[in-house]
Amino acid sequence: MVKKKDFVTIKDVAKISGYSINTVSRALGNRGYVKRETKEKILKVASELGYMRNCAASALRTKRSHIVGVVVVDNTNPFYAEVIKGVELEAKKYGYTIILINTDRSYENEEKAIEILLQRRVEGLIITAVQTKNDDLKRLVDEKIPNVIIGSKFDELVTNYVCSDDEKGGYLAAKHLLENNHKKLLLVNAEKYKYASKMRELGVRKAISEINVSAKLEVIYSKDGFDNGYDTFVKFIEKNKTKFEYDGIICYNDVYAFAVMKALKERGIRIPDDVSIVGFDDIYFSSIVEPSLTTVRTDKPKLGAEAFRILMNNIESGSVTELTLPVELVVRNSTIKR
Amino acid sequence: MVKKKDFVTIKDVAKISGYSINTVSRALGNRGYVKRETKEKILKVASELGYMRNCAASALRTKRSHIVGVVVVDNTNPFYAEVIKGVELEAKKYGYTIILINTDRSYENEEKAIEILLQRRVEGLIITAVQTKNDDLKRLVDEKIPNVIIGSKFDELVTNYVCSDDEKGGYLAAKHLLENNHKKLLLVNAEKYKYASKMRELGVRKAISEINVSAKLEVIYSKDGFDNGYDTFVKFIEKNKTKFEYDGIICYNDVYAFAVMKALKERGIRIPDDVSIVGFDDIYFSSIVEPSLTTVRTDKPKLGAEAFRILMNNIESGSVTELTLPVELVVRNSTIKR
């Protein structure tokens, strides 16, 4: 282990400037009474010496680390990437930094991540939950460790939540198709246990019951990710060997939509001529793919930024907030009037 | 500010277990001599009390934070997202966590990010540099603060580097087109000052000089990102009002390639029938777009993982490493034999 140069401490600044450690601390921390002139002198010495405060030390003393933990399923997923960015940007404004940990959809990893972050004494956690189990989250709530959950809700856990309006989103997607005279819908949903999956399906069904009860709806459920979505969908259409019989497909999210589009193209089924596709999230590539994807847009950076702000409120005042952000339908070229 | 429950400390564990603080510390830290039996008792008490080590405290004492700072241009860029993931995964194995900061392509932000991370006493930094200026990096090197730079090199800075073989990549892309009888190439490159931009262009030129010196090459330079790439390219082809005259386009990266593809499609120029397109990076969506993109694949998670490992080596032994990772051409449907 290479010897590392010691950093300049407040003590060094005190010695050189001739003031006490304490006065230096106050001057540097903009806190308590310090004569203007004294402060200037101290700041000068500090900057000359290249002083940099040691956050770990002040965190230890003040019990405020100014760090928040961010636990996500997968930071390479464009949706989470944007959420993370939202958190990071907002955190920066408040003088906070974020420690990022991926769980790769594993509950055990989620549990471990939380453990690690607590050891680091993060002031709070922002979590996009794996949702297969939630004992780890329950523990946070029980121990009153500030936390915000993004993108899902658990009835049994009273805590801070930030979600998109998933039900409304499902509703808008289905409404768009129904109003454009689609009659045979397929919903390629995520796994049933997921909150967003349930809500989006609810919205779809509501639209049907309101707008056209005679429209047909079939629902299939797929694990997360492009490959799983592709496999599930392909298996489904291969089983129904007869002609492909849907005129509109609503997908759990844009990545699923891409998978569906790929499978359809491979089979010579044209989009949107033969079948319309609607996605969810409006990730970056949705406007680029061919045809560009009609989708329900969620405000991902805002999801992150609001989560951070709610976390701060929770830390400061103990307030508990459930926030649902609006969604909007973005119509592009993957859907058509029939 | 809500009062927060104090965490259990080593002192509490000492009191309850009847051993000294020190013995407890050793037992919990797996360090020094502790009788097996004693250790078990202590661990039992610790777990009953819900003890969790305070990393900030031990970091202060040992001067090892077990944190590394990760500074990227933009975590939502699929390339960086994968690099980050590689770092994070590797860091986890070593018991490290990462603090992530975005710079949004601003040198000032990069400088600030480094400042913040140093205050947090990260053990080292992994940086994808903005490259417009590098005084901040120079400072790191001068002050011997462990750091690894990903994706670019600076002649004047002797430090750790991890890059993909950009020159080889450019070479492979051009070779592929030339060998498939393309004669009029366009390189849509990133800004000239960028390391990867220079190297990739070098590779392209080398291929031409080796394989077909009579092939034409034009180069245009664009700022980063889809929108900039699109604008630059459109402006370029609008200027050349005559018929579009290239039979192969090599793009700085896949995102540029998507932008180019979009602009071409809008003008009824067919890919690959009229013009072939080659990208760089092989991000996730490159296999999904239509037509799927021929591209030079870089191993992004490995770039991150290796950067972390090199950082560890540098911290432990002071070793300085420059690593270039191999690239490979992935041929898909955006290129064709002429």
Add this chain to the structure above:
DNA sequence: GTGAAAGCGCTAACAC
């Protein structure tokens, strides 16, 4: 306004 002294939770040296 400024300084002295205590202590955050932990680990390292050194006794015993």
Add this chain to the structure above:
DNA sequence: GTGTTAGCGCTTTCAC
């Protein structure tokens, strides 16, 4: 093997 003591760099009383 275990305990005593000091101290990492900072902030927080509380004197003066």
